[in-house]
Amino acid sequence: MVFSFIFIPLLIAACLPLIGKVSKKIIPDVLTNTTLAFLLLNSILLVKPVFSRGSLLQNINWFGELVNLQIALDGFSLLMLFTISLVSLCITLFSIDYLKHYGHQANFYALLLVMVAGMNGLVLVPDLFSVYLFLEVAAVASYALVAFGLGPEELEASFKYLMLSVVASAFILLSITVIFGLTGSLSFQAVARGLQDLNASLVLGVCLAFFIMGFGLKAALVPFHAWLPDAHPSAPAPISAMLSGLLIKVSGIYALFRIVYSVVGMTPALSKVLMAMGAISIVVAALLALGQNDVKRMLAYSSISQVGYIILGLAIGTPLGIAGGLFHLFNHAVAKGLLFLNSGSIQHITGTRNLNELGGLGKKVPVTAGTNLIGALSIAGVPPLAGFWSKLIIIIALIQADHFGYALVAILASILTLWYYLLIQRKAFFGPLNDRWLKIKEAPFWMTAANVILALLCLLVGIFFSPVFKTWIAPAADALARGVQQVLMWGI
Amino acid sequence: MIIQIILLSGLVLFSILAILLKDLLKSALSLAVASLFLGIIFFRLGAPYAGVFEISVVAGLITVLFALTVALTRKDSEVQEARLTRLVFPLFFVIFLIIDGLVMKSLLQQVPALPTGPETGSFGEVLWKARTFDLVAQLGVILAGVLAVLALFRKKEEDKDE
Numbered sequence: 001m002v003f004s005f006i007f008i009p010l011l012i013a014a015c016l017p018l019i020g021k022v023s024k025k026i027i028p029d030v031l032t033n034t035t036l037a038f039l040l041l042n043s044i045l046l047v048k049p050v051f052s053r054g055s056l057l058q059n060i061n062w063f064g065e066l067v068n069l070q071i072a073l074d075g076f077s078l079l080m081l082f083t084i085s086l087v088s089l090c091i092t093l094f095s096i097d098y099l100k101h102y103g104h105q106a107n108f109y110a111l112l113l114v115m116v117a118g119m120n121g122l123v124l125v126p127d128l129f130s131v132y133l134f135l136e137v138a139a140v141a142s143y144a145l146v147a148f149g150l151g152p153e154e155l156e157a158s159f160k161y162l163m164l165s166v167v168a169s170a171f172i173l174l175s176i177t178v179i180f181g182l183t184g185s186l187s188f189q190a191v192a193r194g195l196q197d198l199n200a201s202l203v204l205g206v207c208l209a210f211f212i213m214g215f216g217l218k219a220a221l222v223p224f225h226a227w228l229p230d231a232h233p234s235a236p237a238p239i240s241a242m243l244s245g246l247l248i249k250v251s252g253i254y255a256l257f258r259i260v261y262s263v264v265g266m267t268p269a270l271s272k273v274l275m276a277m278g279a280i281s282i283v284v285a286a287l288l289a290l291g292q293n294d295v296k297r298m299l300a301y302s303s304i305s306q307v308g309y310i311i312l313g314l315a316i317g318t319p320l321g322i323a324g325g326l327f328h329l330f331n332h333a334v335a336k337g338l339l340f341l342n343s344g345s346i347q348h349i350t351g352t353r354n355l356n357e358l359g360g361l362g363k364k365v366p367v368t369a370g371t372n373l374i375g376a377l378s379i380a381g382v383p384p385l386a387g388f389w390s391k392l393i394i395i396i397a398l399i400q401a402d403h404f405g406y407a408l409v410a411i412l413a414s415i416l417t418l419w420y421y422l423l424i425q426r427k428a429f430f431g432p433l434n435d436r437w438l439k440i441k442e443a444p445f446w447m448t449a450a451n452v453i454l455a456l457l458c459l460l461v462g463i464f465f466s467p468v469f470k471t472w473i474a475p476a477a478d479a480l481a482r483g484v485q486q487v488l489m490w491g492i
Numbered sequence: 493m494i495i496q497i498i499l500l501s502g503l504v505l506f507s508i509l510a511i512l513l514k515d516l517l518k519s520a521l522s523l524a525v526a527s528l529f530l531g532i533i534f535f536r537l538g539a540p541y542a543g544v545f546e547i548s549v550v551a552g553l554i555t556v557l558f559a560l561t562v563a564l565t566r567k568d569s570e571v572q573e574a575r576l577t578r579l580v581f582p583l584f585f586v587i588f589l590i591i592d593g594l595v596m597k598s599l600l601q602q603v604p605a606l607p608t609g610p611e612t613g614s615f616g617e618v619l620w621k622a623r624t625f626d627l628v629a630q631l632g633v634i635l636a637g638v639l640a641v642l643a644l645f646r647k648k649e650e651d652k653d654e
Contacts, residue, residue: 010632017642068624107643114636121632125625129545133629137636144640180541 002046002058002073005039005081005120013113020106029096032109036092036116040085043078047471050078055479057126057490072126072188072490075475076326080123080254082472083330086457087245087337088116091238094341094450097443098238098348108148115141115242119250126188126490128176128259135172135218135251139165142247146235157234164227168217175210178203188487192263196484208270211259212277219252221311222281225304229288232303233296233353237344240296244303245337249329253307257314261480262487266317274315279409281308286416295343295353295428298420299336305417306332306379312410313394314480316401323477324393327469331378331386331461338375338454342368345443345451346428350436355424360433365442369429371455376421378458381414386461389469496536503529520558527551544623553630557637 012035019027049056055074073081092112099105118138122131143165147158180186182203183194195204213224220228228248232240260266260274282305289301310332313325345368346361347353362369378385381392391414398407442448461468479486506526513519527550535543 006628010628010635013639014635017639068622069628070625104643104646107639107646111636111639111643114632114639117632118636121625121629127625129623130625130629133626133633137629137632140633140636140640144636144643147644150644150646186541 001042002056002071002124003060003069004042005124006071006117008035008039009113009117009120013110013117016106016110016113020104020110024103025105028106028109029092032092032113033089033096035113036085036089039116039120040082040089043082043085046073046078046081050075051471051475055486055490070126071124072487073124074486074490075477075479076254076258077123077479079326079330079472079476080250081120083333084116084119084123084246084250087333087454088112088242090337090450090454091241091245091341093453094241094344094447095238096446098236098344098447101348102148102236108145111141111145111148112238112242114138115145115247119246122250123254126487128179128186128188128191128263130186131255131258132169132172132176135255136169138247138251139169142239142243145239145242146231148236148239149234151234154234157230161227161231164217164224168214168224171210171214171217175207175214178207178210188258188263189490192265192484192487195264204264208260208264211256212273215252215256215259216277217252219248219256219307219311220304221252221277221307222284222304225281225285228304229297229300232300232340233294237296237340237347240299240343241337241340244300244340245333248303248307249310249333253310253314253329257480261483263484265484268317271315271317275312275403275406278308278310278312278315279406281305282312282413283308283409283416286413286420289420290416290423292420293355295346295355295424296340298355298424299339299343302339302379302417302420303332303336305413306336309391309394309410309413312406313390313397316394316397316403318397318401319477319481320393320400321397322480323469323473324390324397326476326480327393327473328387328390330472331390331458334454334457334461335375335378335387338371338451338458339379341447341454342372342375342451345447346372348443348447349440355427358428358434358437359431360429361437361440362429363433364437364440367442367448368451371451372429373425374455374458376424377418378462380418380421382418384459384462386458386465389462389465496533499529499533499536502526503533516562517559520555520562523558524551524555527555541623545626548623548626548630553633556634560638561641 012031016028016031019031046056050073055072057070057072060069092109095105095108095112099108102108115138118134118136118141121134121137125131125134143158143162146161147154176186179191179195182198182200183191185191185194198204217224217227232244235243260270285301285304285308289298289305292298292301306328310325310329313321313328315325316322343353345365346358349365349368350358350361352358374385378387381388391410395407395410398404398410443451482489503526506522506529509522510519510526513522527546531543531547531551534540534546
């Protein structure tokens with residue numbers, strides 16, 4: 001059942017280009033959405049077994065012979081699988097109508113499913129080199145998806161993304177190589193056990209620095225963020241949502257913190273470095289977002305800033321801080337997915353993303369305006385929306401751990417976040433209606449439906465915060481907080 | 493020892509070919525052969541994991557992606573290799589062999605023996621039993637590469653149709 005997260009999307013992706021020859025639109029749409037709905041259901045069904053057993057370790061036999069197809073699932077990986085399936089499903093629903101503009105749906109969906117399979121694989125494999133390989137699966141698909149429009153801007157953004165991503169991969173691979181040389185193994189369990197008996201803090205420190213550089217580049221953490229404000233706005237809206245909502249979190253944050261907590265073990269020095277980087281990202285990116293006129297570029301800077309919040313929470317090292325960071329990861333995936341899809345709706349309706357050209361759209365497209373407002377307020381941390389709770393937990397965790405300075409930064413940056421999101425609202429949806437937009441109407445059904453689903457999620461997760469937290473976030477936070485013991489317990 | 497020399501010479505020969513050949517497909521195939529030699533050398537030196545990674549990822553996966561991209565993007569015209577390439581290559585090879593013969597033996601004697609790691613097993617065991625998931629991921633990368641080429645070169649095909 002757990003293997004389906006990797007094999008089913010890969011299998012469907014391999015078939016889609018052929019299916020696309022027979023049916024250009026309906027079958028690719030139905031097949032992709034059904035696949036992701038199945039994966040979402042699958043992740044929900046796995047809650048009970050993971051909740052009762054703590055973790056699942058599964059092996060596959062290949063025609064009766066034992067091969068090393070091993071996966072490990074715990075609360076942290078399950079939260080990631082659920083987030084990936086949920087946000088991807090909303091994105092593919094949005095794409096049903098959005099892709100009419102681009103065509104070639106089958107190819108687009110195939111690449112998107114490979115990206116999903118890559119992210120799922122990364123989350124499930126308990127081995128450093130396999131993590132690297134699945135990281136590349138998702139990355140190769142994402143380079144092509146960023147350039148899918150084939151315009152000069154898209155191609156340039158994709159190339160820039162590719163170049164910086166390759167540098168990130170090189171750092172990650174180098175670090176994995178050194179760890180392999182130190183411990184003689186690549187599996188999380190064996191490396192964690194090997195590093196406990198080893199006195200090589202200097203070499204390990206260098207490895208961690210390389211991991212932070214590599215995964216920091218993937219997560220677009222300041223000062224490794226240069227590629228993101230170009231790549232995310234240039235991509236088609238569903239891919240911007242995939243990249244900002246999911247990919248930076250899975251290939252950056254998940255991979256980094258899985259290794260830091262479960263394989264190497266969090267140390268006070270590492271915690272300080274990561275918290276400082278998180279805080280710098282929050283402030284620098286929020287200030288940069290203020291000066292943007294392109295909606296998607298502003299959202300891209302906002303992603304860097306919110307990744308800073310997630311890192312800040314996770315790096316505190318206390319169970320509450322980890323829970324806050326993970327909850328913000330989930331909330332940001334949903335809300336940023338919504339906002340990027342919404343920006344796609346705005347562009348579809350008006351043909352522009354320039355805030356200075358928009359104005360008064362709220363009167364003509366109330367659903368788009370309303371869903372945008374919900375997403376923006378959630379990320380800014382306005383109650384009772386989901387983002388409020390996660391930011392509140394991070395701030396409480398910072399105060400509990402006596403990091404008052406960081407708590408103040410988090411609060412002040414929240415005001416900055418609210419400021420630039422209100423700028424979007426004021427410039428795009430409020431004020432007098434520009435004559436150019438007199439005849440506009442709401443985006444097509446599936447685009448609007450996807451926006452509404454994600455907006456409802458922001459609202460409902462905020463209102464029913466307690467059950468969501470207990471079911472998804474607490475087991476994930478427990479898995480991380482157990483540190484190295486978590487992977488040492490796998491299979492026992 | 494003779495096998496080792498043949499393998500090392502093959503590695504250098506095909507590495508130089510990969511750099512000097514102008515035809516991208518031939519260059520990619522030369523790189524694959526060089527990687528194959530390197531993988532065998534790793535394996536003979538008692539590092540089966542490194543050998544498996546080298547052969548499956550560099551000789552296998554990357555070559556497939558190179559060959560695919562080259563096949564889908566290159567023009568039909570034959571690439572003419574420069575005369576200089578044909579002259580420089582044997583010269584390079586001879587110089588390398590002379591340097592190798594004079595320097596490498598004494599240099600290698602100064603390198604301390606590496607401690608034996610816990611990685612063990614035959615090539616087949618490592619590839620099929622220990623690193624099976626890597627093969628699945630590599631299939632994923634190849635699939636992503638194929639789909640990327642199909643998606644990114646679609647406009648060219650449309651232009652041709654017009």
